[in-house]
Amino acid sequence: MKVNKWIFYIFLFVGSICWAQKSTNKTPLTTIIKTIEQQYNIKFSYAVEDIVNITIEKPSPTLNLQQTIDYLNANVPLNFKTLDSRYITISRLDKNISICGVVFTEDSKTTLPGATIRIKNSSEGSISSNNGSFNLKDVAIDAEIVISYLGYETKEFNAREFFSTDKNNCKNIFLKSTKEELNPVLINVFLTSGLQKNIDGSTVLNTKKFGILPGLTEPDILQSIQTLPGVESSNESIANINVRGGTNDQNLMLWDNIKMYHSGHFFGLISAYNPNLTNKVIVTKNGTSAEYSDGVSSTVNMSTNNEIRNNISGGAGINLISGDVFVEIPLAKNLEIDLSARHSITDMINTPTYSRYYKKSFQDSEINANNLDKNTNSDFYFYDYTAKILYDLNDKHQFRANIIGINNELNYSENNNNDQSQSKASTLSQKNLGYGGNWKAQWTNQFSSQLSTYFSRYNIDASDYRVTTDQLLTEANEVLETGTKLNLYYDLNQNMKFLAGYQVTETGMLNQTRVSAPFYSSTKKDVLLNHALFLETEYNKNKTYLRLGMRLNYFQKFEKLLFEPRINFRQKFSEQLALKIEGEFKNQTTTQIIDFEDDFLGVEKRRWQLVNNKDIPIAKSKQASLGLEFSQNDWNIELTGFYKMVDGITASNQGFYNNFQYKKAHGSYTDNGVEFLINKTTKKYSTWLSYTYSINNYDFESFTPSTFPNNVDIRHSFTLGFNYNILDNLKISIGGIWHNGLPYTKPVEGDETVQNGNNTFVNYDAPNSQNLDNFLRIDTSLSYTLNFTQRLKASLRAGIINLTNEKNYINRYYKVDPNNTEKAIEVNNQSLGFTPNVSFRVNF
Template structure:
């Protein structure tokens, strides 16, 4: 038995050895083959050793003619064999045309990439890959280069010489690329899915989102509040304050559509579904000249922009709502993305809903009339649709639609003089948006994008008070349309030049009507503006620089505003970098805050438009300088900044004082320092951030003229600790401690004054007092598990304000004839201890 086994092994070894020997005979080094052929045919080859190096081919047939031999050599190699006479033959790759093919694959999944663009640089020759990812090019120069590109993948450049093969099509692997221009420099910043870019912006990749204290999903606007310099004075996402600015000074874009409304449940949660919103970029300074408005920040959200040709999706629920999303290929070059979310708060009352409701309606009719026969019907929903169409390898079309809505109906019944009286009030708030874009890669260096969007915001409320026989309606409507042309020319891999034109029109309507006494007011404003922008971007080794300008023309005012932008980052060595950012920006829309015309005690904000008289165009100037250090997963960042915004109005600032209804024009000026330290290990990520900022108003009509901004938070300290028990089980604990908000008290001993027939609060100097410090601790946990090989699931649980601290967010005073000094202080409080959980599946 052993002998037979040994005999079989020896036989196998001999067979393999012969096969190898035969194969080695079939494949010969070209340099050796040419020497043999010179002797056989009495000829002389003239060539460079470099040209024939590393070329192997099979032995030509014996006895063939010289012409047949040269034809064989020309077909089997990328070299050009050309006879000078009967004896001398030149060998080179100059003026040689060949046919090549390639097999293009996704480097990560190894899936073939359909309709990949294949372009011979410097010529009009090009093609696309077929359904198997294969392409063919005929009669192209051997010394040419070929660019292979696919949307959302890094472009690959290869020489025809390297692509040429006499054994079949070569495999070419493309790697996925980030959609933003700026390369990611710090991955998994603070938590997985948060990243820092070359240009200083912060990127949230929702697909890779890890865990943050208190959050049970990657809520887009809640997540960015962990960044230094980003606060929320009243802990809502509808009032995000970036470096001391108001919420309306943030430019919020969803797939290129300007959005005027960002929150559900009166700002307590984000209105943008994160599960199709692939990437969010937050820029506080040094903004690209492509963007206007947003004198405080730019929040740019983008959904998935690549055709995957695979059905995928998911869904889930938490204690407020349920949602689902799906990506469906219709054809090889056509795909549909859909997401939808709706609350079930009008059906089920959960502890989370009850706390959110109490937080939203403090000290108002809903909260105070709980003993009466009253009920509230509140729900919200949002949905988005995106259609992706690749015409060919050069042209692609994308269309988007989004709809966000909040709806509240409040019914109260009570008895008066033995008569049952019903009062029905409503509040509807919604934002619609649509966009279409046409993107073209004309060649490997030049590309263009033409887009147009429509955005419509509307808030409509009715308040029925049968006791006074008064019916009041309030309406605010914003309509904006924009057409934009972008172009980009790549001089090289390190130098890009971008230009663009923008035509924009905004119309705003505000209407108020009361039946008793009869009163009606309608205000309509329209503004047309055009802009030209240009910027150059340089990125090489340790240097990133972007210089741009934007020229804005306002047709109604016959006025130009020129805005320079600068963004520089320089690595001094492998550990230390410095950065300089600066910008001029303008903004023509703002929110007016209504206190007297409120609804059920809810402060409402109405959009208004600049008229250059009562409401000027806001203009900002900002500069920042910082230094960061990164080594061994330790990251330190310290940045100093200065910002001044001119053209603000007192009606936009939310003053509680005697001048809150008078429209004065002024400015605010903020200067400060942001500090962040983040340390990561394989299991732990912990960070601490601190912001010091001094934020002051200047209004010439006030006394004193300069005083604390209503959004002034002098000190803000936050810290968090993430721990990964396993790859799938994670926990996050964190807290925030910050200075209390400024507020205005009445004059002690003289709390009220007469204003005609009315008694009003006699306020002291504005914002000369501060509330108690704000302190909150949150915790959350996450566990991932697979239901099957194709279906993955995640369970998360979060607790907000685990110490149940009663933080005062704001204070104001109202007339109360029952008190000794005729005034009563009204405090609004933060969320109490609030649990929430979510369960999600994805396929």
């Protein structure tokens, strides 16, 4: 014990000497000033806050007073000015300086390449190099420098803190890791600024840093992700995003851990999630973390700002469809509230953009604005709002609470021009309301937890009243869901992490149809309670990344267990080449049924329904992919082969326009193919080309034929884009989409209709044996940024969808000719024509 005690004292003594020797190199400026005042009998005039944190090496005692002042001016970011023989003033510099630094991780003290360094309230900045270093020139002495890295806490510094006359003396910055992201960024700028690629293969959209994409005037979340290979919308609708051949209801939508059942305004043409408060979006197609299930095609995880800031920030903007405002208000050092609201302007003014969207949305519905025999009147508007409260009890415990509301409203009436008594009035309302709470706790340096809970309510209600028959038809579809999830994190070391958790979800759904004359009423209610346990381990060291997970699901109503293994593996062979392997099993207990008879005025044909494990079974997916990644000299090349099989889909979920339209059956689809992407990104420009080849087929045993092409079977799909920074504040983007036409089914030639009792139906030929003409669309955008001050800036953007006004068909079906029941009429749905939009934003 005595030996250990003496060893301790020896280390303490030696350490004290070393520290004293090191600390003698620099002295506080306040001490140096007092020494000079006494030595030369002079007085310095200054503000204490300007000099209190500055330390420099002592000036040589052999220097005279003027040489000493010159030395201080050269080594301190202050201005020393001699007024007379007795008084000298000290003031802040009013000039620009060059700064440099090196970014490290706080825990392992390793450098962080790819960290973002930017001047606050400015578009200027840089990215740290491979050794974590960065340099910025011509920086205002009072500028605030913001340093951030995905998965680490953001830090802010004043430019003065970097000041040094020694170009080799760069400031060291240490960033503390957080639990928000488990996986580091692999590619910092992917296609455009604000798009990043994680090491686990997921894609991150950072809306605050969003650059520019063809056709977009704002970082629309669900439109932006369609630039990724394998992600498409077969009918140009956000409400119908197809990931590797899946239907829209197979995408899990999360907003701050709240499950959402509604995705688009304007019945699918605009994202329902305000991008100005939605801070980050992570899109995962395969190899999903075990903590997520439900959504057999993809996971779209949206999150808002999670950090309490020092200053009020916000912004407002308007385009030819809507106006919005958002604000982030710190109420105290540990308390903040974030608010956003957006409302359409279409109920006040009809713009060219609104006209194009209106025509596209309602072309295949009872609402037909071009009907010359009727006098029509429609009132359509939408809005959304969010609120979030951020409270930090201390540096170990964080509490978050949020709310999101989405609403679409349509009021429609029509009168017969020849007979005013023949009139109808219709209404349609679509809403999604969500509440969520979150508690993060850091119990030890290695152990942390996250408890989240949410409530989500989705409603769609329609009423259709016809005066001539005195008949009122009302329809309703409601979803009520509550969920609670506990995640437990344990970091064994900097290379290996563990995740374990439990999730319970209760989902209730209602479908109701009522007719007043003759009276008819149908109401169906279902409730399902799901429990899940999940376990996951993640290893990331040198050139190897591996995430293995297992999820156990128990469906209480069916007394059924499902195991879901997950794997996500990446191995670098060199600095340029890497191999990627992903695989997952997933399940889904909710689905959207397409009802052609009770179809909410023809605008929205889909109703949410719960599985019953009989005619609507639990959907189960199996997916595997193998890929190669190459990266060198700003080039990124990816080649991925994938196989995906989803079993448990229903015929009524697919929206068949053929002989299977009203049949009930369940089957599967298999999609396999190859995705290719080549992208070169520099500070001046970015260009990319993506290609997807896939074969997507149905398999329904009870149908004849049992195997036929999927409704969204697109064999060949190309996307080409080019972004160019004309000036630092002026950017242009142009790009195009080309793909095969969608499959459709035509009637039997010469025998187009068939009669069954008193009803006549279209007599369809082999299902999906024909294809529409190829789809081609060219889009472009222009962005101009104005910096009024360091905190206040504005942006003006213009975009055009379908620049060449191509006439693209996105759906074709047939109906019986009312004037000749032996013939079928061809009905074509068209995509958006030439659609311009302009937006103006101010942020502070």
